Amino acid sequence: MTAKSVLQENREVNLAITLINLGARLQFLESEVSLSRERLVRLYKEIKGASPPKGLLPFSTDWYMTWLANIHASLFYNIYKYLLESSGDQKLEAMIKAYQMYLEQVTSQEQGPILDFTRAHTLVRYFAGDLLQLTPCTRCTGHFVTHAHDSKIGYVCVLCRPPSRAGKPSRGKSLSELVDSAPALQPAKQQTTSQKQLY
Secondary structure, three states: OOHHHHHHHHHHHHHHHHHHHHOOOHHHHHHHOOOOHHHHHHHHHHHHOOOOOOOOOOOOHHHHHOHHHHHHHHHHHHHHHHHHHHHOOOHHHHHHHHHHHHHHHHHHOOOOOOOOHHHHHHHHHHHHOOOEEEEEOOOOOOEEEEEOOOOOOOOOOOOOOOOOOOOOOOOOOOHHHHHHOHHHHOOHHHOOOOHHHHO
């Protein structure tokens, strides 16, 4: 084995470790990492102490439309989109960074993540497949995840028009405070922009 292939294998192992720690499923690992299924399974067991979970991956766009999921999905996708447009990262690298930043943001506000890595990856796929889009709210001007091709005339987001059951979570800060703090994710030169324009 050449030195180059050893280095490449080391990069692939490190990538797999990062993805496993973020919660990536085996199906995603197989599609993104050039290691054998057997090695990935062994690596997963070593890191997580258990076999990879089985079962179907999420497949419905409707999950992202519920009020709490929509806020978290919109937060993640706006970060992902910003990284793609501003840093020149490749899609996988941008998704990893965006998900890490999403986790940092929600945990810093004492909120638990609603969007797991599989849902985040599926969200990116739905945008690529033209099933979802970002739509500006007519009240706050923030950009939120919506179904593609639906009429968005007069669209009002879930923060400006929350359902009656929506309220302050049992712990930590309110959801609006979570969203309002999101500009901390942008570089310093971007922080003068209106807070809602991240969305």
